Amino acid sequence: MSNSATARSTLLLVVTATAMVAAWLIIRPVLADRNESNATDVTLTSTSTTTGNTTANPKYQVTVRKPTTGPRISTGLQDVNGNVATVACGTCHSNRAPNIKTKTVADLKHFHRSLQLSHGSISCLSCHNSSDYDALKLADGTRVEFTEVMTLCAQCHGPQMRDYEHGTHGGMSGYWDLSRGPQAKNNCVDCHNPHAPQFPKMKPTFKPQDRFLKKATTHPASLRTNGL
Amino acid sequence: MNIGTGNPDQKNTSLPILGQPTSRRTALKVAGAALGLAAFGKAISPLMAIPENVSVDEFLQQHYKELSDDDKTAIFARLEKETREDYGADVKISDSRPIPGVKFGYAISLSKCNGNGKCMEACNQENNHHRGVDQSYIRVLEMSKGSLDMDQGNTTYDHTVPQDDKYYMPVQCQQCDNPPCVTVCPVEATWKEDDGIVVVDYNWCIGCRYCEAACPYHARRFNWEQPEIPAEEMNPDQGYLSNRVRPQGTMEKCHFCLHRTREGRLPACLEACPTGARVFGDLNDPDSDINWVLKNKRVFILKEDLGTRPNFFYFFD
Amino acid sequence: MSTTTGKLLEQPPHYVRNYPRFIWWALGESTNGNWLFYLWMFVLTCVALVGANAWAVQVADGMIVTNMTDHVSWGLYIANFTFMVGVAAGGVMMVIPAYLYHDKKMHDVVIVGELLAISAIVMCLLFVVADLGRPERFWHMIPGIGRFNWPMSMLTWDVIVLNGYLLLNLHVCGYLMYMRFLGQQPNPRWYVPFVMISIFWAISIHTVTAFLYCGLGGRPFWNTALLAPRFLVSAFVAGPAFILILLAILKRLPGQTIDAGPSRLLINIIRVTILTNLLMIVSEVFTEFYSGGAHTASTMYLFLGLHGFDALVPWIWTAIAFNVIAAAIFLSPRIFRSTPLLIVACLLAFVGSWIEKGMGLIVPGFIPSTLHEIVEYLPSLTEWKVSAGIWALGLMVLTVLLKMARTVFNDAVAETPVP
Numbered sequence: 001m002s003n004s005a006t007a008r009s010t011l012l013l014v015v016t017a018t019a020m021v022a023a024w025l026i027i028r029p030v031l032a033d034r035n036e037s038n039a040t041d042v043t044l045t046s047t048s049t050t051t052g053n054t055t056a057n058p059k060y061q062v063t064v065r066k067p068t069t070g071p072r073i074s075t076g077l078q079d080v081n082g083n084v085a086t087v088a089c090g091t092c093h094s095n096r097a098p099n100i101k102t103k104t105v106a107d108l109k110h111f112h113r114s115l116q117l118s119h120g121s122i123s124c125l126s127c128h129n130s131s132d133y134d135a136l137k138l139a140d141g142t143r144v145e146f147t148e149v150m151t152l153c154a155q156c157h158g159p160q161m162r163d164y165e166h167g168t169h170g171g172m173s174g175y176w177d178l179s180r181g182p183q184a185k186n187n188c189v190d191c192h193n194p195h196a197p198q199f200p201k202m203k204p205t206f207k208p209q210d211r212f213l214k215k216a217t218t219h220p221a222s223l224r225t226n227g228l
Numbered sequence: 229m230n231i232g233t234g235n236p237d238q239k240n241t242s243l244p245i246l247g248q249p250t251s252r253r254t255a256l257k258v259a260g261a262a263l264g265l266a267a268f269g270k271a272i273s274p275l276m277a278i279p280e281n282v283s284v285d286e287f288l289q290q291h292y293k294e295l296s297d298d299d300k301t302a303i304f305a306r307l308e309k310e311t312r313e314d315y316g317a318d319v320k321i322s323d324s325r326p327i328p329g330v331k332f333g334y335a336i337s338l339s340k341c342n343g344n345g346k347c348m349e350a351c352n353q354e355n356n357h358h359r360g361v362d363q364s365y366i367r368v369l370e371m372s373k374g375s376l377d378m379d380q381g382n383t384t385y386d387h388t389v390p391q392d393d394k395y396y397m398p399v400q401c402q403q404c405d406n407p408p409c410v411t412v413c414p415v416e417a418t419w420k421e422d423d424g425i426v427v428v429d430y431n432w433c434i435g436c437r438y439c440e441a442a443c444p445y446h447a448r449r450f451n452w453e454q455p456e457i458p459a460e461e462m463n464p465d466q467g468y469l470s471n472r473v474r475p476q477g478t479m480e481k482c483h484f485c486l487h488r489t490r491e492g493r494l495p496a497c498l499e500a501c502p503t504g505a506r507v508f509g510d511l512n513d514p515d516s517d518i519n520w521v522l523k524n525k526r527v528f529i530l531k532e533d534l535g536t537r538p539n540f541f542y543f544f545d
Numbered sequence: 546m547s548t549t550t551g552k553l554l555e556q557p558p559h560y561v562r563n564y565p566r567f568i569w570w571a572l573g574e575s576t577n578g579n580w581l582f583y584l585w586m587f588v589l590t591c592v593a594l595v596g597a598n599a600w601a602v603q604v605a606d607g608m609i610v611t612n613m614t615d616h617v618s619w620g621l622y623i624a625n626f627t628f629m630v631g632v633a634a635g636g637v638m639m640v641i642p643a644y645l646y647h648d649k650k651m652h653d654v655v656i657v658g659e660l661l662a663i664s665a666i667v668m669c670l671l672f673v674v675a676d677l678g679r680p681e682r683f684w685h686m687i688p689g690i691g692r693f694n695w696p697m698s699m700l701t702w703d704v705i706v707l708n709g710y711l712l713l714n715l716h717v718c719g720y721l722m723y724m725r726f727l728g729q730q731p732n733p734r735w736y737v738p739f740v741m742i743s744i745f746w747a748i749s750i751h752t753v754t755a756f757l758y759c760g761l762g763g764r765p766f767w768n769t770a771l772l773a774p775r776f777l778v779s780a781f782v783a784g785p786a787f788i789l790i791l792l793a794i795l796k797r798l799p800g801q802t803i804d805a806g807p808s809r810l811l812i813n814i815i816r817v818t819i820l821t822n823l824l825m826i827v828s829e830v831f832t833e834f835y836s837g838g839a840h841t842a843s844t845m846y847l848f849l850g851l852h853g854f855d856a857l858v859p860w861i862w863t864a865i866a867f868n869v870i871a872a873a874i875f876l877s878p879r880i881f882r883s884t885p886l887l888i889v890a891c892l893l894a895f896v897g898s899w900i901e902k903g904m905g906l907i908v909p910g911f912i913p914s915t916l917h918e919i920v921e922y923l924p925s926l927t928e929w930k931v932s933a934g935i936w937a938l939g940l941m942v943l944t945v946l947l948k949m950a951r952t953v954f955n956d957a958v959a960e961t962p963v964p
């Protein structure tokens with residue numbers, strides 16, 4: 001009897017010891033992981049300076065798409081090929097004095113009446129010159145080319161411009177690592193209509209259907225096995 | 229035939245199958261066993277289709293980390309050949325390794341994302357996803373303004389976006405620093421690489437789906453069947469650990485387009501985003517865009533309380 | 546008679562060499578039987594073949610033939626697996642009183658519990674294999690040639706404890722039967738330590754299996770410390786309930802005498818465990834509903850339905866009803882007198898905990914998904930077929946094992962000349 005009691009207590013001891021060893025085995029990698037991650041954090045900061053240095057002298061450039069010079073406007077007429085005929089703004093405005101009083105589209109009598117203007121409370125001449133229609137103007141009257149339109153936008157949209165410069169506004173493509181390749185970025189007016197800059201509503205066109213688990217029928221492999 | 233005598237030798241003589249076929253019962257048993265075996269063979273005959281799909285080389289293939297460069301060359305050639313045979317597409321399989329010193333991070337501006345879902349589509353095309361179900365590593369949740377509770381969210385919306393009272397939150401693999409999916413895998417078929425990307429060896433995974441249960445972000449996808457991809461839509465630029473055609477019965481997940489990003493390029497979902505809500509870059513580079521976001525925006529991570537330590541961030545402008 | 550058997554042996558030390566022969570002989574003997582036995586085995590074989598065929602199709606065509614999705618990525622297989630681990634662990638309930646408390650009467654039926662454990666573990670392993678997307682790659686798990694993610698992955702722990710439990714029980718049962726066959730007194734040194742280990746081991750198999758789920762922080766429904774204890778008590782309902790049914794069947798077989806003592810003890814065990822189980826369910830449900838919050842979603846879905854989805858509601862209420870009725874019957878003193886009543890109570894308890902542990906525990910862990918999407922799940926025909934096949938195979942194994950034990954232990958039967 002006492003024999004079996006000893007056997008039982010020995011057994012209990014063995015089991016407890018095994019459990020403790022097992023627990024240690026589980027915990028140890030976790031602890032090691034903790035220490036390790038602290039250690040790597042330190043090394044990471046040191047390597048990051050070198051990476052920073054390399055990107056400070058990038059081999060490749062970020063190019064911003066530029067709008068083509070001078071906007072054109074539809075005449076509402078069609079040419080022989082059926083294309084809409086457009087004219088450069090200067091065609092009319094070189095010999096027509098603007099009406100300074102015109103503030104909104106509703107005030108217009110001839111052209112531009114289909115124009116959507118929904119851009120805060122600014123008026124045409126906030127951005128357009130009253131005489132030089134081949135370029136835009138900044139708030140202080142400085143002339144700015146259509147290709148440099150972003151400078152104009154940035155006057156009011158500072159935070160957006162700041163985000164843009166840090167890659168957090170506007171579409172882009174190419175390389176994140178400028179030591180390996182160039183990057184291309186959209187221009188403000190690629191996505192925003194300057195007269196009605198709110199980003200357009202969109203209709204989602206793509207939806208994963210996996211929840212329904214439709215059976216594929218056209219894949220050769222599934223055909224093969226289905227045939228059996 | 230007295231079995232009760234207990235002499236093993238004597239018993240041996242009465243062994244039912246090896247013993248004397250004189251006994252009617254034994255003969256019947258042999259017949260029954262043979263019939264049973266034959267029926268079993270017939271029952272599992274659908275397995276005969278497998279040798280066509282699984283070659284001996286594939287069966288014996290070692291874990292990715294054990295492969296020598298020669299092994300890899302041979303394996304990639306085999307996989308390219310299989311893709312040509314099964315899908316009629318010529319592809320090139322590469323093996324981009326992490327760039328030393330780089331750790332990837334990804335951030336999404338919830339103020340900009342408008343839920344149009346172009347990222348999901350780009351992922352589908354870039355990564356040779358199953359076209360039958362329009363698979364993608366990304367899901368975009370339409371969330372109610374005023375709440376971060378995903379219970380209020382919905383992924384199946386199909387009206388014009390953005391809706392006035394909603395905001396949109398894309399979710400994909402968060403490349404956790406403490407990834408539960410890696411911990412639970414019984415065969416180390418999934419692991420975290422030096423640049424932070426969690427990858428899967430599609431030729432090592434046994435398909436137990438434990439990682440799918442463990443991931444708190446619904447980031448993992450199982451290949452319930454062989455993916456279907458038309459030859460003309462196949463992306464030929466393929467990575468062994470990323471977008472090559474995945475075999476049936478294995479797990480896959482977002483890999484930050486490692487065949488692109490490890491070559492310095494931006495991920496496909498970022499390029500597809502028309503709003504510029506997505507920011508990608510090197511967390512170890514203090515001048516990177518991603519670090520600018522982390523320093524200057526109000527950033528949060530999903531399900532922070534779970535301790536997964538994601539490298540995927542969300543922010544509002 | 547058994548002592549004479551021993552004396553007839555001329556070279557008793559050659560145990561090991563003769564052991565395989567003994568197994569072979571016992572297998573042959575245990576496949577002898579009357580027409581009822583053959584009919585039973587025939588039916589089981591047919592079901593098992595249907596299951597094997599369904600599984601083969603699943604492997605060839607992919608898991609698309611199941612109703613599992615990326616949202617509900619484990620289903621009927623893992624549910625059955627979890628339940629069978631419980632049955633295997635519950636089998637040990639016979640062993641504890643027999644060996645820890647030296648209850649002599651239990652010694653006679655203890656082998657029934659252990660044989661049940663063996664067949665249950667065989668079923669567990671089959672269910673896991675059925676759930677694999679690439680079963681031919683199982684070798685990736687074998688330490689040495691594959692990569693075994695131990696000790697980090699709980700699944701590797703489960704593989705170890707399940708196989709270990711299988712080996713332990715095979716050893717104990719095999720040894721006891723072999724000694725009996727040789728007509729020798731079993732040497733306690735060769736089996737008592739193993740029996741003791743298997744008691745702890747039984748607890749461990751179910752605890753580790755619970756850890757599989759409760760270790761997942763992303764699944765609030767499972768992420769509760771109560772899961773492992775809950776698993777254990779429901780195991781100690783299902784296991785003994787099954788054994789009680791078995792004993793009742795065995796009692797009806799000719800030439801079988803089974804003492805009422807063990808049944809009495811098992812009923813008393815169930816009386817405690819079934820109430821504890823209900824108490825634990827109540828405290829889980831209370832914690833979830835009283836505090837509310839996002840983590841309640843799965844419980845809500847399970848018990849009441851969520852956002853108009855309620856596929857599991859009938860299941861769980863059936864389970865609760867079964868458990869409550871079973872508990873009421875078990876508590877009534879009439880349970881000791883009426884065998885039909887006992888069988889009904891056991892069946893209710895068994896089915897009740899099967900639903901509760903399977904469809905009621907594994908599936909709602911996935912609904913809603915981690916992104917709070919609701920994708921419902923009900924098993925496909927393939928899944929039912931494969932599961933039925935594995936059950937049939939398990940019952941075949943159990944039948945054969947019990948017949949082996951009966952041949953060896955029951956002199957009356959052994960002495961009847963085979964027709």
Ligand code: SF4
Pocket residue numbers: 400401402403404407408409410426442443444445446447448481536
């Ligand atoms: S998001 Fe999911 S799949 Fe990605 S690393 Fe984290 S746990 Fe793993």
Ligand code: SF4
Pocket residue numbers: 412413414415416417418428432433434435436437438439440478479
């Ligand atoms: S499904 Fe594959 S990757 Fe995921 S845990 Fe299982 S073996 Fe590992």
